[in-house]
Amino acid sequence: MLLFSVFTAWPVISSLYMSLTDIKSRDLRSPFAVSFVGLQNYAHVLSDSQFRQSAFNTAYFVIVGVPLTLGIALAAALALDKGITRFRTVFRVGYYTPVVTSIVAVAVVWRFLLQPDSGLVNTILRWVGISGPDWLGSTTWAMPSLIVMASWRNFGTAMIIFLAGLQSVPVMLHEAASIDGASSWQRFRHITLPLLRPTMLFVTVTTGIGYLQFFEEPFVMTKGGPLDSTISMSMFTYNQFGFGNYGFATATAYVLFVIIVALTAVVFRSLRSNT
Amino acid sequence: MLNIKRSAASRWLLYTVVTLGFVAVVTPFVWMILGSFKTQGELLRVPPTWWPQKPTLDNYRALFSEESFLRYFANSTLVAVCVTAANVIFCSMVGYALAKLNFRGKKLVFALVMGTLMVPGMVTFVPLFVLVANLGLVDSYPGLILPFLVTPFGVFLMRQFIIGLPDDLLDAGRIDGASELRIFRQVILPLCGPGVATLGILTFLGSWNSFLWPLVVAQTQDHYTLPVALALFSTGQNVTNYGVLLAGASVVVVPILIVFLIFQRRFIEGIATTGIK
Numbered sequence: 001m002l003l004f005s006v007f008t009a010w011p012v013i014s015s016l017y018m019s020l021t022d023i024k025s026r027d028l029r030s031p032f033a034v035s036f037v038g039l040q041n042y043a044h045v046l047s048d049s050q051f052r053q054s055a056f057n058t059a060y061f062v063i064v065g066v067p068l069t070l071g072i073a074l075a076a077a078l079a080l081d082k083g084i085t086r087f088r089t090v091f092r093v094g095y096y097t098p099v100v101t102s103i104v105a106v107a108v109v110w111r112f113l114l115q116p117d118s119g120l121v122n123t124i125l126r127w128v129g130i131s132g133p134d135w136l137g138s139t140t141w142a143m144p145s146l147i148v149m150a151s152w153r154n155f156g157t158a159m160i161i162f163l164a165g166l167q168s169v170p171v172m173l174h175e176a177a178s179i180d181g182a183s184s185w186q187r188f189r190h191i192t193l194p195l196l197r198p199t200m201l202f203v204t205v206t207t208g209i210g211y212l213q214f215f216e217e218p219f220v221m222t223k224g225g226p227l228d229s230t231i232s233m234s235m236f237t238y239n240q241f242g243f244g245n246y247g248f249a250t251a252t253a254y255v256l257f258v259i260i261v262a263l264t265a266v267v268f269r270s271l272r273s274n275t
Numbered sequence: 276m277l278n279i280k281r282s283a284a285s286r287w288l289l290y291t292v293v294t295l296g297f298v299a300v301v302t303p304f305v306w307m308i309l310g311s312f313k314t315q316g317e318l319l320r321v322p323p324t325w326w327p328q329k330p331t332l333d334n335y336r337a338l339f340s341e342e343s344f345l346r347y348f349a350n351s352t353l354v355a356v357c358v359t360a361a362n363v364i365f366c367s368m369v370g371y372a373l374a375k376l377n378f379r380g381k382k383l384v385f386a387l388v389m390g391t392l393m394v395p396g397m398v399t400f401v402p403l404f405v406l407v408a409n410l411g412l413v414d415s416y417p418g419l420i421l422p423f424l425v426t427p428f429g430v431f432l433m434r435q436f437i438i439g440l441p442d443d444l445l446d447a448g449r450i451d452g453a454s455e456l457r458i459f460r461q462v463i464l465p466l467c468g469p470g471v472a473t474l475g476i477l478t479f480l481g482s483w484n485s486f487l488w489p490l491v492v493a494q495t496q497d498h499y500t501l502p503v504a505l506a507l508f509s510t511g512q513n514v515t516n517y518g519v520l521l522a523g524a525s526v527v528v529v530p531i532l533i534v535f536l537i538f539q540r541r542f543i544e545g546i547a548t549t550g551i552k
Contacts, residue, residue: 076296083289093539094297097304100535100542102484104502105524108509109307112517117321120306126322152300160543213397216486220506234397234487241491246401253398260395 041251051252053228054236058256060143061150061232062211069151069207070200073158078188080159081166092163096156103153107220110149111136114221136222139229146217146230154210158203165199166192205264212260304528311335311522318517334522342519343496344526347504354419354489354500355482361424362478363471369425370433371463375445376455385434392427396487404491414494423482429474436470437463473545476538483531501527 045051076095080088098106113120114135122132135145169192177187215234218224224231224239233256240249306325310318311334313327338344372378373385403422404413412418440463448458464471489500490507499507505523535542 076293079289079293083286084293091293091297092543093536094301096539096543097532097535098300100480100484100531101304101528102486102502102505102531104484104486104506104509105307105527106303108505108520108524109303111509112310112318112521113303113306118319118323120302120323123322152303209395213395215397216506220509223510237397237401238487238491241401241404246405250398250401253401257394257398261393 041248042255044248045251045255050228050231051233051236054231054233057143057229057231058212058214058233061147061214062208064144065147065150065211066204066207068147069155069211070158070203072151073155073203074162076155076159077162077166078192081163092160095159098153099156101153103216104220106153107149107217110145111221114145137226139226142222142226142230146214146221149221150211150214150217154207158207161199161203162196165196169195201268204267208263208267209260212256212263304532307521307528308525311518311525313518313521315516315518318521331518334516334518335526337516337519338522338526342504342508342523344501344504344523346497347499347501348526350416350419350493350498351483351500351502353416355479357420358423358482359475359479361420362426362429363475365425366429366474367433367437367464367467367471368459369430370435371437371459373430373434374437375440375442375463388427388430392431400487400491403488407492413492414498416498418492419489419498419500422488426478429478432474432477433467433470436467440466472541476534476541477545479534480531480542 080092080095084091112118114122116122116132116134116137119135121135125132133141135141173191173195174187177191182190213234214232215238218230218232218235219238222230224235233252237249237252237256240252309325309327312330312332313324314329314331314333317324317328369388373381373388407413407418407422412421444462444466445458448462453461484502485500486502486506489498489503493499493503496504501523505520505527508523509520
């Protein structure tokens with residue numbers, strides 16, 4: 001309990017104060033030299049153009065990445081739940097595999113796959129006659145590449161949770177509906193989807209929270225480039241920390257935190273009120 | 276009749292799509308492992324080769340002798356084992372207290388746990404670093420391990436698990452005059468098997484793969500963990516040896532893959548149960 005208070009609860013509280021000061025790395029040994037600057041850090045954060053770029057990139061990543069990940073996950077879960085009877089475990093384990101692996105290692109491997117000439121992705125595209133771009137070197141394609149990679153790595157978690165949710169959908173309902181002549185799409189739309197709503201809510205929120213903090217992918221694959229086109233809010237915070245601007249870095253982290261809390265609340269409300 | 280034929284066709288289609296997806300998911304790993312046995316020249320060839328033409332162990336040799344990955348491997352293992360052991364012990368204790376004991380401020384403590392569960396590591400790492408720096412633990416094993424001995428996620432998981440155990444068992448123990456500690460050790464813990472297994476696996480995985488905190492706190496190569504070493508190595512100024520990079524990635528990924536394939540049921544059940552709540 002003591003450990004918990006010291007290493008988990010205390011940082012949360014002290015960080016709030018820290019974000020209101022001008023603490024820098026040289027102040028580590030003289031905590032009394034730190035002066036209170038009120039909301040100055042926050043004003044500075046919101047007017048920083050690189051921070052705005054990082055906020056835009058993070059929004060892009062979440063808005064495209066979350067639906068893509070959940071879409072793949074739901075499709076995979078539906079296929080494995082009903083259609084696939086043989087080798088189901090093999091598929092399930094296979095689809096889940098990327099989740100357990102280190103993002104850093106996976107990002108290193110994907111950097112190779114996405115190489116313009118010798119990469120596997122462009123080689124496969126060449127077979128069908130498309131000459132692929134320099135994925136990570138292009139301001140247009142770098143972000144979509146990161147999003148596809150993140151979806152590839154993370155959809156397994158959502159798939160497993162969807163599978164658990166699908167099992168709670170009573171078979172009887174489907175039978176009754178098909179006797180009444182409902183097509184499989186109608187059954188999916190009007191039985192499965194509404195009953196999956198709580199699962200959907202949970203998965204949207206957890207995936208969204210994770211994606212809002214994306215960090216390793218740009219750190220390893222693009223270093224935030226080219227031209228800041230993939231710098232994320234987490235990377236911005238980390239960079240500021242690296243420059244020794246602790247108070248400023250914490251303020252940027254709090255902006256991210258407030259966004260996380262706000263979006264979570266919005267998702268909860270919208271998915272609840274739609275029922 | 277028509278209907279049956281169509282469903283057989285759509286079944287084939289479904290299996291084809293699912294298999295293609297499977298190939299797409301697994302290929303990067305296969306390619307990584309195969310690539311780690313290729314020579315530098317072969318890795319740069321256009322079009323790329325699939326099987327290594329002259330399989331070589333040079334990449335691994337370089338990795339372990341020149342880049343001291345053995346040390347990072349040991350660091351990662353040490354940190355993950357300590358963090359996992361501590362979480363299993365402490366989280367089940369706190370979880371037990373929150374689930375079954377009545378004490379003052381219990382609600383407050385639980386609220387604190389739930390509140391901090393929501394706060395991402397990104398938000399707290401700077402003040403945590405300042406705290407650790409004030410304790411003089413930057414760039415040390417305690418600095419890597421201490422902050423994660425008890426995690427809110429673990430406490431929550433164990434509380435949820437223990438709250439489902441019947442109270443009668445505890446009462447029986449109390450009537451027989453057992454101390455709380457004894458009840459915890461001899462009644463609760465033996466029943467916690469599945470919960471502890473889930474917690475242990477998820478904690479080990481999280482610790483092995485964790486990146487931000489080790490990156491921040493380990494400042495010399497002596498204390499790098501595998502992901503930190505790999506990330507810094509791969510983004511370094513003169514990365515020219517691609518085979519060594521792929522070998523490094525394999526060293527990070529393969530042990531966890533083996534653990535995962537052995538315990539895959541637990542992993543997947545663990546994710547599913549934490550998800551449903």
